Amino acid sequence: DAGVTQSPTHLIKTRGQHVTLRCSPISGHKxxxxxxxxxxxxxQFIFQYYEKEERGRGNFPDRFSARQFPxxxxxxxxxxxxxxxxxxxxxxxxFETSGIDTQYFGPGTRLTVL
Amino acid sequence: KNEVEQSPQNLTAxxxxxxxxxxxxxxxxxxxxxxxxxxxxxxxxxxxxxxGKKKHGRLIATINIQEKHSSLHITASHPRxxxxxxxxxxxxxGSQGNLIFGKGTKLSVKP
Numbered sequence: 222d223a224g225v226t227q228s229p230t231h232l233i234k235t236r237g238q239h240v241t242l243r244c245s246p247i248s249g250h251k252x253x254x255x256x257x258x259x260x261x262x263x264x265q266f267i268f269q270y271y272e273k274e275e276r277g278r279g280n281f282p283d284r285f286s287a288r289q290f291p292x293x294x295x296x297x298x299x300x301x302x303x304x305x306x307x308x309x310x311x312x313x314x315x316f317e318t319s320g321i322d323t324q325y326f327g328p329g330t331r332l333t334v335l
Numbered sequence: 336k337n338e339v340e341q342s343p344q345n346l347t348a349x350x351x352x353x354x355x356x357x358x359x360x361x362x363x364x365x366x367x368x369x370x371x372x373x374x375x376x377x378x379x380x381x382x383x384x385x386x387g388k389k390k391h392g393r394l395i396a397t398i399n400i401q402e403k404h405s406s407l408h409i410t411a412s413h414p415r416x417x418x419x420x421x422x423x424x425x426x427x428x429g430s431q432g433n434l435i436f437g438k439g440t441k442l443s444v445k446p
Contacts, residue, residue, distance in 0.1 A: 254433055258376075263339075263421055263436030277433050309376045313434075324368075324434065326378035 223248070225314050225327035233333045234302050242297040242330045246314030252276075253295040254324065255287060256311040264311055270295055271317070299332075307334045338362050341422050341437035348444050354409040356440045358422030361403065368434065369396050369407045370421040378421070381407070412444045 226245045234240050246253050252271040256264035269277040270289035289295045293314075299306055309331050313324040339360045348354050358367070369381045382389050382396040384405065389396050393412075398405040409416055419441050423434040 256434075256436075261438075263423075263438045264378075264434070266433045266435070269433050279433070311376070311378065313378075323380055323383050325380065326370075329376040329378075331376065 225312055225325050227310075227312050227327040227330050229330060230328065231331045231333075233335065235335050236302055236304060238302050238334075239298065239300050240302060240332060242299075242310050242312075242332070243294065244297070244312030244314075244327060245294045246312075247325055250314035250316050250325070251293055252315045252317060253289055253293065254313045254315075255295070255297045256313065257281070258309040258311060258329075259305075260308070267297065302334045304334050307332060337437070338426075338435050339422055339424055339437040341420075341440050343440060344438065346440055346442045348412050348442070350413060350444055350446050352412050352444075354412050354416075354442065354444075356407045356420050356422075356442070358405045358407070358437055359403060360405075360422075360424050360435075362424065362426050362435065364424040364426060366425040367398055367405050368423045368425070369405070370423060372419040372421055372439065374418075381420075409442075414444045414446050417443050 228243045254269040255267040258264040266279040267281050268287045273289045284300045287297045309329045311329045312327040315324045342357045366385045368383050371379045384398040393410045395408040419439040421439045422437040
């Protein structure tokens with residue numbers, strides 16, 4: 222069974238542009254979470270979606286948005302890119318949203334903003 | 336002060352040594368995760384704990400809920416154990432129980 226997949230693996234954008242990152246969860250998983258990991262730091266929570274609804278949002282500006290589709294895949298959108306948005310963006314899926322549910326991480330999308 | 340603190344930040348060991356990585360947290364949690372991140376970014380979940388102790392191969396994870404502390408031990412360390420080890424907690428309150436991460440411990444095991 223395939224794990225969590227993310228696309229693209231690498232992306233280079235310039236300041237002010239828009240980017241869309243994609244995530245496909247493990248089959249049967251209904252919850253998708255997005256994290257941003259800046260070099261040398263631990264990941265920071267951005268969003269969680271469950272059954273196509275936003276269930277949680279971290280401390281990120283409105284330039285960041287996301288959605289979840291009926292097949293439970295998800296997109297993370299970032300508008301008006303800043304240099305500081307350069308990071309590894311990680312997607313994780315789980316079956317539910319309970320606090321004791323294991324999250325499975327994808328390989329990440331490395332975004333570079335020039 | 337970060338809600339999840341790990342120590343040490345960097346750790347170099349000789350092959351075969353016993354390794355301990357510590358994690359302290361300041362929030363109420365429903366579970367604690369130990370994760371392994373290799374160069375290139377991929378993260379693997381090693382353990383999820385809500386109490387006591389878990390063992391998988393050469394890895395042992397313990398948690399003391401009262402003291403808000405967890406440890407990850409690696410016995411008979413090997414160069415392939417070289418990675419960043421991250422402690423993350425599932426916050427009991429806050430935003431729908433999503434993970435709060437420590438900054439990670441970079442482990443390098445020399446042959």
